[in-house]
Amino acid sequence: MRLFLFFIAITLPAAEKADWIWSAGHVITMDRERRVIADGAIAIQGDRIVGVGTRSEIDARFKAAKRIDRRDAVIAPGLIDTHTHAPMSLFRGLADDRRLQEWLEKFIFPAEAKNVDAEFVRWGTRLACLEMVLSGTTTYTDMYYFEEVIAEETKAAGLRGVLGQTVIGFPVPDAKTPQEGLARTERFLQRFQNDPLIVPAPAPHAVYTTPDDVLRGARALANKYKVPMLIHLSETKRENEESKAKRGMTPTQLLESLGALEGRTLGAHGVWLEDGDLDILKRRGVGLAHCPSSNSKLASGVARVPRILELGIAMGLGTDGFAGSNNDANLFEEMDLAAKMQKVSSLNPELLPARQALEMATVIGAKALGLEKQIGSLENGKRADVILVRTDAPHAVPMYDVVSQMVYALKGQDVNDVMVNGKLIVKDRKVLTLDAAKILAKAREYRQRVAQSVGIR
Numbered sequence: 001m002r003l004f005l006f007f008i009a010i011t012l013p014a015a016e017k018a019d020w021i022w023s024a025g026h027v028i029t030m031d032r033e034r035r036v037i038a039d040g041a042i043a044i045q046g047d048r049i050v051g052v053g054t055r056s057e058i059d060a061r062f063k064a065a066k067r068i069d070r071r072d073a074v075i076a077p078g079l080i081d082t083h084t085h086a087p088m089s090l091f092r093g094l095a096d097d098r099r100l101q102e103w104l105e106k107f108i109f110p111a112e113a114k115n116v117d118a119e120f121v122r123w124g125t126r127l128a129c130l131e132m133v134l135s136g137t138t139t140y141t142d143m144y145y146f147e148e149v150i151a152e153e154t155k156a157a158g159l160r161g162v163l164g165q166t167v168i169g170f171p172v173p174d175a176k177t178p179q180e181g182l183a184r185t186e187r188f189l190q191r192f193q194n195d196p197l198i199v200p201a202p203a204p205h206a207v208y209t210t211p212d213d214v215l216r217g218a219r220a221l222a223n224k225y226k227v228p229m230l231i232h233l234s235e236t237k238r239e240n241e242e243s244k245a246k247r248g249m250t251p252t253q254l255l256e257s258l259g260a261l262e263g264r265t266l267g268a269h270g271v272w273l274e275d276g277d278l279d280i281l282k283r284r285g286v287g288l289a290h291c292p293s294s295n296s297k298l299a300s301g302v303a304r305v306p307r308i309l310e311l312g313i314a315m316g317l318g319t320d321g322f323a324g325s326n327n328d329a330n331l332f333e334e335m336d337l338a339a340k341m342q343k344v345s346s347l348n349p350e351l352l353p354a355r356q357a358l359e360m361a362t363v364i365g366a367k368a369l370g371l372e373k374q375i376g377s378l379e380n381g382k383r384a385d386v387i388l389v390r391t392d393a394p395h396a397v398p399m400y401d402v403v404s405q406m407v408y409a410l411k412g413q414d415v416n417d418v419m420v421n422g423k424l425i426v427k428d429r430k431v432l433t434l435d436a437a438k439i440l441a442k443a444r445e446y447r448q449r450v451a452q453s454v455g456i457r
Contacts, residue, residue, distance in 0.1 A: 015063035016050070018043040019422065023055045024073040024388060026402045030362045030377035034355065036402055042075060044384040047196070047422035052378050068417055072392040074402055074410075077377050078138025078160075078385035078420065079331040080365035083230075083268040083289035083318025085144050086154075087116070087124030089131065090446045091323030094454070100236055100298050103324050107454070111323075112145075114453040115446075116173040121146040122153055123446060126439045128322070128329060129157035133431060135330045135412025138385040138420045139366075139375060141266065141289065141318065143203040143230055145174040148188050151198045158425035158433045160385065162266075162369050163192075164203025164230035167218055169211050178214040182221065189225040197421060199227060199371070206232040207251045208239055215260045223263045228370055231255075233267030233288075236300050240272040252277035261286060264370050268318060269294075270308070271301040278311055287314045287368030290360065292337040294320035297327075302345045305338065306352055309364070316365025317357075330412040335361050339407060354407035388417040 020043070027040030029052060041058035043051035051058050088108075095107035121144065132140055139160040142150055147165035154161040165188045166172070167181040175181035185202045192200040202218040204210040210218075222229040234240055234251050243251050252273065255261050261284040268289045273281070281288070290303050308315045317334045320326045335357040342352040366376025374383050389410055391399060396414065399405045418426035425433045451457060 016043075016061055018045045018050060018062040018064040020044040020066045020068070020384075020419075020424075021058055021062060021064040022068045022075055022386060022388060022417075023058070024069070024075045025071050025391065026074045027052065027378065028074060028076040028358070028402060028406065029379065030077050030359065031379050040075065042378055042386065044386070044419070044422055047383055049378055049380055049382050049384050049386075052380065068388060070388060070390065070416070072390060073416065074389045074391055074406065075378070076387055076389060076406065077362045078375070078387050078418065079136045079361045080316060080369070080376060081132065081137050081140040081319050081329065081331055082266065082287070082316035082365050082368050083141055083143070083291055083320055084128070084329060085321040085323075086128035086140065086142050086150060087121040087144050088321040088323045089128040089329075090120060090124040090443060090450065091321075093324070093327055094450065095324045096327070098324065100300065100325075101238065103298070108323060111450060111454050112173060115450050116145060118146045118149050120446065121149045123439070123442045125150045125153040126157070126434060127443050129154060129159055130431060130434050130436055130439055132329045133157065133159060133418050133426055134415065134429070135332060136387040136389065136415040136418065137329065137331055138387065138418060139369075139371070140329075141230065141369065143205070143268075145172055147200070148191060151188075151192055151195075151200065155195075155197050156433065158197075158420050158423055160197050160375070160383075160420055162199040162201060162228065162230075162371075164201040166203045166205055167214055168205040168209050169214065170209075178211060182214065182217045185218070186221055189221060189227060193225060199369070200225075201227045201230050203230040206235075206239070207243060207254050212258055215255065215258055219258075219260045219263060222265075228264040228266050228287075229260070230266050231268070233270055234272040234277065235269035235295075236298075237272055240274075250274055250277055252280050256280050256284070266368060268320075269300065269303070270315070271295055271303045273304070273308075278308065278313065282311050282313050287316065287370070289318035289368065290315050290338060291318040291320040291326070292334055292341050294318075294325040296337070296341065298325055302341050305342055309356065314364050314367040315360060316368040317360045331361050332410060332412045335407045354401075354404040357407045358403055384419055384422040386419045387415055389414045390416045
């Protein structure tokens with residue numbers, strides 16, 4: 001009998017080692033089958049996901065030293081913001097309720113000229129990262145100045161970033177000329193090549209602010225270093241009309257004529273894209289960022305999201321800037337608003353259902369950035385970018401459909417734990433990588449400085 005028991009013991013498979021096991025009432029995988037696993041769990045080793053299944057399956061297979069276990073919660077992929085301007089958090093609410101051109105030319109550009117330097121960017125990025133990670137964003141896409149500082153602070157916060165060094169056709173805080181901006185961009189690309197958290201990118205602002213030769217130069221840099229190019233694209237009706245009046249082409253057609261779409265590209269907004277534009281973008285494999293809060297707040301219009309997705313163009317979700325076009329960095333709000341804007345504008349409640357809105361914030365956003373093999377879903381081999389969202393608040397009970405609950409009921413403040421690249425950076429609503437009190441105090445100091453510089457109280 002003893003021999004028999006010994007034989008059984010030595011033939012049982014040994015438990016696989018994992019650094020972490022996370023388990024919860026539901027796991028939203030966003031894998032190809034879009035599985036939602038009740039009483040589910042995931043196992044994490046290093047920076048990768050190594051197991052996804054039911055709690056009993058993962059517990060039987062893996063042994064982990066560290067665990068997070070909440071029955072009244074949902075585990076989901078980290079959310080992906082495909083367009084924002086992180087340091088502008090220090091301009092939050094500076095000039096609300098104005099049209100885009102007036103907002104930019106009379107308020108934002110002057111305020112930037114008087115206030116933006118490397119330290120402004122550093123503290124603005126810290127504030128933005130603090131806000132983003134507390135509402136479940138694990139990857140964000142940025143366009144701003146002193147992008148190397150943004151990269152440093154993003155890494156320190158533990159977030160993942162696709163970070164675009166802005167190039168524009170007039171003097172800005174970090175470059176007196178567009179050529180100087182391109183040179184700065186190349187140094188940035190060289191410094192952060194192959195970084196585990198940062199994808200550096202050139203980011204020409206838009207066709208109406210960036211000379212043709214600079215657009216070509218940005219494209220050449222993106223292709224040389226095998227990174228995406230980021231650009232604002234057909235955000236407003238005025239932008240489209242002026243482009244056609246002055247150049248005889250839409251912004252998309254102009255970029256195509258310059259060869260600027262010959263490589264991985266992410267276009268922000270895409271509100272006024274025409275049918276011919278969509279044909280070009282599909283053929284070129286261009287990704288897009290839909291920013292519903294910004295587009296509604298600035299009255300830019302409603303992007304044709306269902307049509308864009310139907311064509312197979314990857315369109316993720318973006319929050320845009322904090323200084324009048326949105327005012328916060330909450331992707332839960334963007335999911336909710338994206339779905340509702342399509343319904344009310346079409347008078348069709350079936351358009352952009354909750355599943356698609358969540359896809360835009362996860363797997364489709366990853367594809368728009370060219371990162372679909374690394375992030376966007378909970379699958380074996382992918383990076384461990386994971387959030388745990390509590391479902392025990394009054395607005396979360398009862399729950400019949402977990403995906404609908406994520407999009408229409410749950411809030412950013414329900415995010416309890418956040419992991420990026422296998423590193424826990426939020427535990428029980430406390431950010432482990434940032435000094436929240438110090439950041440908020442510094443933001444209040446900057447408020448006084450900015451207000452004085454632009455003549456407001």
